[in-house]
Amino acid sequence: MFVTFNGKKFPVAEGRTVLEAARDNGLFIPSLCYHPKTGPAGKCRACVVEIEGMRGLQTSCTIPAKDGMAVTTNSPKVLAAQRLVVDLMLSSGQHDCLSCEQNGSCELQNAAYFLGIERPSFRVDSEPDFDESSEFIYRDHEKCIQCGRCVAGCNNTVVNEVLDFGWRGHNTKVICDDDLPMGTSSCVQCGECVQLCPTGSIIDKRSRGQARSWEVEKVETVCPYCGVGCRIALHVDRKTNRIVRATGVEDAPTNQGMLCVKGRFAFDFVASTERLTTPLIRENGNFREASWEEAYSLISSKLGEIKTKHGADSIGGFCSAKCTNEENYLFQKFMRAVIGTNNVDHCARL
Amino acid sequence: MLSDSLIKKLEDAAGKYPCRKSALLPALEMAQAANGNLLDRGDVAEVAQQLGTTTSQAWGVATYYTMFNTSPVGKWHLQVDTNVPGMLAGADAIVDRIRKRLGIEPGQTTPDGMFTLSIVEDLGSCGTCPVIQVNDTYYENMTPAKVDRLLESLKGGVMPPRRDAGAWGSECGILLKNRGNRKARSIKGYKAGGGYAALEKARGMNPGDIVEMVKQATVKGRGGAGFPAGMKWGFLPKDDPRPVYLICNADEGEPGTFKDRQIMEYDPHLLIEGIAIAARAIKAAKAFIYIRGEFGWIADILDKAVAEAGKAGLLRECGIVVHRGAGSYECGEETALIESLEGKRGVPRIKPPFPANVGLYGCPTIVNNVETLAVIPFIVQNGAEAFKAIGSPANFGPKLFGVSGHVNRPGVYEYPLGTPLMEIIEAAGGVKGNLKGVIVGGLSVPILTADEAKSLKMDFDSCAAAGTMLGSGGVMVINDSASIPKIALRAIRFYAHESCGQCTPCREGSAVIARLLGGLVRGTGTTKDIDTVLHMCDTIMGTTLCPTGDAFSMPIRAMVRKFRSEFEALVK
Amino acid sequence: MAGLAASFGSGAMTNDIAGIKNADVILVIGSDTTSAHPVIAARIKQAVRFGKTKLIVIDPKKIRLADYATIYAAQRCGTDVAVLNGIMHVIIKNNWHDAAYVEERCEGFEDLKKEVEKYTPGYVEKISGIPAAQIEEIAELFGKAPTAALFYAMGITQHTTGVDNVWSTANLQMLCGNLGKSGGGVNPLRGQSNVQGACDMGGLPNVFPAYQKVDDPAIREKFENAWKVKLPEKPGLTVTTMIQAAHEGKIKAFYIMGENPMISDPDLTHAEESLKHVDFIVVQDMFLTETAALADVVLPATAYAEKEGTFSNTERRVQLLKKAVEPPAGTRHDWEIIRDLAGSMGAAGWDYSRSEDILRELVTLAPSYGGITYERLGRNGLHWPCPTKEHPGTPVLHVGKFSRGKGLMKAIPFKEPAELPDAEYPLIMSSGRVLEQFHTGTMSRKTEGLNRLAGPMVMMSVEDAEALGIANSEKVRVTTRRGSIVTNAFVTKRIGRGTIFLPFHYAEAPANRLTIAALDPVAKIPEYKVCAARIDKI
Incomplete structure (x- = not known):
């Protein structure tokens, strides 16, 4: 089917909303509360458009696209409404981009850029209002636009049921349990809210100041912890060769973007200063550094010796539930084909 | 900790609904009543668990509704409705009297913990205002003298009986x-x-x-x-x-x-x-x-x-x-x-x-x-x-009209749809003083000037033709002693207070308009602010999730447009 | 896995994660899912809150998932066979089982029926402590469900009756006809990123890759031809028996890749003695672990984020790892190290230049991986069995028929755990994981925030704490016949009187100093979940 946007026809798949149809075709309509996972909310009102045959403005995130539909996204009326909505968001709270972690990947910033809003029109000074009580999650209430994606994610996706809206009107605020600091609430710090927040209101506390969003490269791989096999994107700063943050891969069939506190935040071990970087050989009870060649030759001679003296079955090998299939395959091949024993196992049972 | 008897009451309430969670509001009310008119955090969490909802949802509910107290209030919670009908009837003088008598500002509690003074929104007593709600009881048709007597009685620990009131x-x-x-x-x-x-x-x-x-x-x-x-x-x-x-x-x-x-x-x-x-x-x-x-x-x-x-x-x-x-x-x-x-x-x-x-x-x-x-x-x-024999063409049947504001006999009057507005106002004792304007369908509809109101027939179509709406039939009569900018400010403060907060134009827009009108009334506003208010109203119309955006942009816009000189007079 | 392999012919999670929402009822037994498999727990919670699914949780601890359950029952540790037999007793008595399915697809029903006959709800209550009425309720909810899934983890397997427990879960699911359809299945949740893959790859003493038996001459011949070498005939020893054999002097050398038995093995005092008996130990790891500290040679390996390769997750989905960062200078990939060592020991033909070369070889030998290439895995991976290049993968096993033909139902009598509480050690101690730490802590404990969130502790009931005069967070001594550690009391309503729980992640307070090395006779899995213990105030 086809939908006309601003007079031009575009192909659209069945079952898409007007907003999705626009995005599928590379057209930008500002929108803050919609996320493919949490679905249309119709709340932020930034995505309003005009649709032929429908009265007034319509939120493009809630209207199903229909064949032959004619949508206007750039009329003065539409742009005035979008501009006011985004201006009001920018005017409420304190949206200072300079050292915001989300700078460059902020959906509010993108909307402001698209609409050409240089500075908020209705800004009044406000007191800083943040919550850094949580180990891994930093919340800046002044950057919250009440889109509700975190609340939807917490309750409907990870179903941890910690976040909700409290109070009302201009005082509306995302609360943890009965408005506790996040760190003392029942939050398990899965970070789904961090992943869904369109602004810099809920962010990975420890990634602050590590690297600008445009400086990192995202590499998709698999989480190293439990057996669920969550797909995880590691955000790598190439200059420093460091992982600066991790996010769940949204369309992954295993985890739908979800991660747990370990998968999302516990990648420190990779860059740990405790990493071993040279082979060690025990000598007189203590370790000394050695070259790979020396280590290999010691191992092969010792294992060869023991095999000759006590038989292959006097050697045991533990492969690893944390290594790859290829490594485990090679390990058991080594034990069976090179050493000559079936004494190979790993901690599946432990 | 909820008492066993309270849990039983709560269970009885839950049993009345097809879905237990529906009992959350009554359950919170019970928990609050059992705890000296204050919601205890632990109780809220227990209620949530009992009804199968989450603590955050229960707390979100507790902080959403104004009747739940999540911070302490005095033994006597004096709640004065200063919304537009109250304002027209002198509610501000009632607040002043209480302030002076008790030495506290709105939002404060007397040091002895006896009284809390709160300004509240419309209590549905427009024909009998000013009204003070003391805890759960309405005291209507209040005057400063009656306030004195009420306070004396409450100090003595006695709640006077409430009286049936109101003309009809x-x-x-x-x-x-x-x-x-x-x-x-x-x-x-x-x-x-x-x-x-x-x-x-x-x-x-x-x-x-x-x-x-x-x-x-x-x-x-x-x-x-x-x-x-x-x-x-x-x-x-x-x-x-x-x-x-x-x-x-x-x-x-x-x-x-x-x-x-x-x-x-x-x-x-x-x-x-x-x-x-x-x-x-x-x-x-x-x-x-x-x-x-x-x-x-x-x-x-x-x-x-x-x-x-x-x-x-x-x-x-x-x-x-x-x-x-x-x-x-x-x-x-x-x-x-x-x-x-x-x-x-x-x-x-x-x-x-x-x-x-x-x-x-x-x-x-x-x-x-x-x-x-x-x-x-x-x-x-x-x-x-x-x-269909009652009323005017396409607007059938009887209608209740609540008449408040500057009339001699505010009250509720049942007339056929299509009855002239002035006939209804006359039934309410006629206008006190010189008519300046009328809001005919509740606060959310555009105001009419005295001229526009003169020949209006009170039915859906006639009101629409006159650029306003019949709405709920709440007629507020305004004489020339009232300041339209002040009414507009009071109105927008109401909507800002009541905005649910989920959509941006209503949540933030109402707050910004309130700020701009507040500046004008205080004398710090500019002509540009007046235009900004108009632009915002025009843009918010049709942009919000529910009709509340329209409900404040229509009346505010009408007040500014029709009485612009009053707003401009405030610019210094 | 031995139980599942014997009953269905294949030991792995039978169903996929995406199918969780199709279950009418989910029974979670012996899995603290929100702690150990948080994202699968999320899927279960989604199904319960927003779908048709009703949840039953059976666990000695009132785990977080129990808050979402229609029925939560607390059994005494180690009585799972009795509980499952009791549920089956009620189901059979009321004819809630799928008789046609059992008739067509299974064998051994009469034996099973006869065995469970004596497990009346009353009898099971006496053994397990679960009220008879609750057994009836569970049986009714589960038995009447059109499709029910069963999930378990180490709470089922880590017992001297681990294989019996697993077999019982299989019995129940065969009885109710819940295998071979989406939303059903017997679903063991695998605890580590590639534990499924390590098993699939033949990292087990009795099988080559893809569970091909080492004592099958035809299979052996296939591998001998491929690897161009004569292969040993006799199945080898498991981790636990190797440790024992080392103690007895029969194992002289260990080669350990990325494992840390000095935290993960039961009865660590004994395990340490065993390792010290050994003449030569090689450990390759990222860190100088507690095990590496006992080694003769330690080789620095790379981390997951530094390499390419594949992991197979708990639902048998093979997924591709991508290299994100450069490994530290001086380290080598585990596969490179093994390749080089094989070369230096004179092996020929080990000329793999990248991980993918290894996969290309292994898929020719492991039929269930036969159709897998890096290119095909793409972003979403493939479920094995995936025997050919055209095969789309197999999210649900045993559709139509079991891998072994007919599903084998087996009479399983209840047996008590190896060590029961007595006057001297009056408490039942269980061990396991918490959300914020992982396994031996080698990876997770490098993140300080996690250590602040979750340190060593012993979880105990309010009643026991009161009886001993112990306050929350107080330092206490936990003692068993194997040893003693000092840790912090965590007093909670979530655990019943007489039972204590210790997470095993901590080198400074290792729960495995306390655990018993009693093994399941078949699977050789230690009874981490039950031993007798005592708590003393310090």
Whole structure:
């Protein structure tokens, strides 16, 4: 089917909303509360458009696209409404981009850029209002636009049921349990809210100041912890060769973007200063550094010796539930084909 | 810790609803009452667990509704309604008197913990304001002298009895036919006047035929939107396996409106009869009366009447649950009301789907206003033609008009639709002083200048033609002693306070307009601010999730446009 | 896995994660899912809150998932067979089982029926402590469900009756006809990123890759031809028996890749003695672990984020790892190290230049991986069995028929755990994981925030704490016949009187100093979940 946007026809798949149809075709309509996972909310009102045959403005995130539909996204009326909505968001709270972690990947910033809003029109000074009580999650209430994606994610996706809206009107605020600091609430710090927040209101506390969003490269791989096999994107700063943050891969069939506190935040071990970087050989009870060649030759001679003296079955090998299939395959091949024993196992049972 | 007896009460409440979570508002109210008018955090968490909801949702609900106190209040919580009708009737002087007498500002509690003073929004007492709600009890028609006596009595630990108050008149004798008849409040008295005969007749009719009859009568909804009730009923899906629910919207909260309470307080069985007939027509599995929480004593009257009707076997087809709100204007919007009835924050849903298809608990639901349901017995009893004989073309039937503000006899007057506005104002004793303007349909409709009001007929179409709306029929009369900018400021502060907070233009827009108008009234505003307000109103119109954005941009815009010179005069 | 392999012919999670929402009922037994498999727990919670699914949780601890359950029952540790037999007793008595399915697809029903006959709810209550009425309720909810899924983890397997427990779960699911359809299945949740893959790859003493038996001559011949070498005939020893054999002097050398038995093995005092008996130990790891500290040679390996390769997750989905960062200078990939060592020991043909070369070889030998290439895995991976290049993968096993033909139902009598509480050690001690730490802590404990969130502790009931005069967070001594550690008391209503729980992640307070090395006779899995213990106030 086809939908006309601003007079031009575009192909659209069945079952898409007007907003999705626009995005599928590379057209930008500002929108803050919609996320493919949490679905249309119709709340932020930034995505309003005009649709032929429908009265007034319509939120493009809630209207199903229909064949032959004619949508206007750039009329003065539409742009005035979008501009006011985004201006009001920018005017409420304190949206200072300079050292915001989300700078460059902020959906509010993108909307402001698209609409050409240089500075908020209705800004009044406000007191800083943040919550850094949580180990891994930093919340800046002044950057919250009440889109509700975190609340939807917490309750409907990870179903941890910690976040909700409290109070009302201009005082509306995302609360943890009965408005506790996040760190003392029942939050398990899965970070789904961090992943869904369109602004810099809920962010990975420890990634602050590590690297600008445009400086990192995202590499998709698999989480190293439990057996669920969550797909995880590691955000790598190439200059420093460091992982600066991790996010769940949204369309992954295993985890739908979800991660747990370990998968999302516990990648420190990779860059740990405790990493071993040279082979060690025990000598007189203590370790000394050695070259790979020396280590290999010691191992092969010792294992060869023991095999000759006590038989292959006097050697045991533990492969690893944390290594790859290829490594485990090679390990058991080594034990069976090179050493000559079936004494190979790993901690599946432990 | 909730006591065992409280848990039992809570369980009884939960048992009344198809879904336990619906009991959250009543349960929080009980927990608050049992804890000295304060919600304890631990209690809220326990209530949440008991009802199978989350702590954050329960706390979100507790902080959403104004009747829940999450911080301590004094033994006597003095709540003064200073909304526009109150303001016109001198509520600010009442606040001043209390401030002086107790030495506290609004929001404060006396050091001895005896009194807390709060400014609150419309209490549905526009014809009898100024009103002070002390804890749960209304004291109406207050004067500074009466305030002194009230405070003395409260200091002595005695709550004076509340008095029935308010003027009324009835040209039609349908909706207010029992207004002066105390006996009609009991089922016996109501039946003696011919009550429940219509239900009897309806029971002999096919549900479809009742729907048809109401369709024929063309009952435009009396809550404000004016959508024909019969047509609404017709939207229910056919042959749907889900239960159908009927909700009577008794969350009367539109400033200027105080009509539904007249029916519920003085003729509860009329409403119950109307609900029972409507429930039969739409084959409802259960009916709810969602009454605003401040009308606690009226809810008690309804509870008693429902029990009587149940005992008399009149509610066998469909039981009625009286559900108390907890302080939120927004819950008058039907989808917000449904959310609230489900035990959630009163935030509107996106439409479509409409409640007739996906409403309460995801089931087909009809929401009708009290007054709408209360005319159903007349229609069933006398036929659609008799109903259509009342009123003006395409605007049929009797209508309650609440007249407040600068008139000599504020009150509720029942007139046929299409009656000239001035005739109704005359019935209310006429204008006090020189007429400046009239808001004819509750605070959300555009104001009319005295000229525009002169020849207006009070029906849906005539009001629309005059650039305003009949709305709920709450007529606020304004004389030339009043400042329109101050009224506009008070109005926008109300909407900003009541904005549910979920959509941006309403949440932030109302706050910004309030700030700009506040600046103008304080004398720090500019001409540009006036234009900004107009631009914002123009842009917010049609941009919000629910009609509340329109509900404040229309009246504010009209006040600024029609009385611009008054605003400009404030620019220094 | 031995139990599942014997009953169905294949030992792995039978169903996929995406199918969780299709279950009418989910029974979670012996899995603290929100702690150990948080994202699968999320899927279960989604199904319960927003779908048709009803949840039953059976666990000695009132785990977080129990808050979402229609029925939560607390059994005494180690009585799972009795509980499952009791549920089956009620189901059979009321004819809630799928008789046609059992008739067509299973064998051994009469034996099973006869065995469970004596497990009346009353009898099971006496053994397990679960009220008889609750057994009836569970049986009714589960038995009447059109499709029910069963999930378990180490709470089922880490017992001297681990294989019996697993077999019982299989019995129940065969009885109710819940295998071979979406939303059903017997679903063991695998605890580590590639534990499934390590098993699939033949990292087990009795099988080559893809569970091909080492004592099957035809299979062996296939591998001998491929690897061009003569292969040993006799199945080898498991981790636990190797440790024992080392103690007895029969194992002289260990080669350990990325494992840390000095935290993960039961009865660590004994395990340490065993390792110290050994002449030569090689450990390759990222860190100088507690095990590496005992080694003769330690080789620095790379981390997951530094390499390419594949992991197979708990639902048998093979997924591709991508290299994100450069490994530290001086480290080598585990596969490179093994390749080089094989070369230096004179092996020929080990000329793999990248991980993918290894996969290309292994898919020719492991039929269930036969159709897998890096290119095909793409972003979403493939479920094995995936025997050919055209095969789309197999999210649900045993559709139509079991891998072994007919599903084998077996009579399983209840047996008590190896060590029961007595006057001297009056408490039942169980061990396991917490959300914020992982396994031996080698990876997770490098993140300080996690250590602040979750340190060593012993979870104990309010009643026991009161009886001993112990306050929350107080330092206490936990003692068993194997040893003693000092840790912090965590007093909670979530655990019943008489039972204590210790997470095993902590080197400074290792729960495995306390655990018993009693093994399941078949699977050789230690009874981490039950031993007798004592708590003393310090």
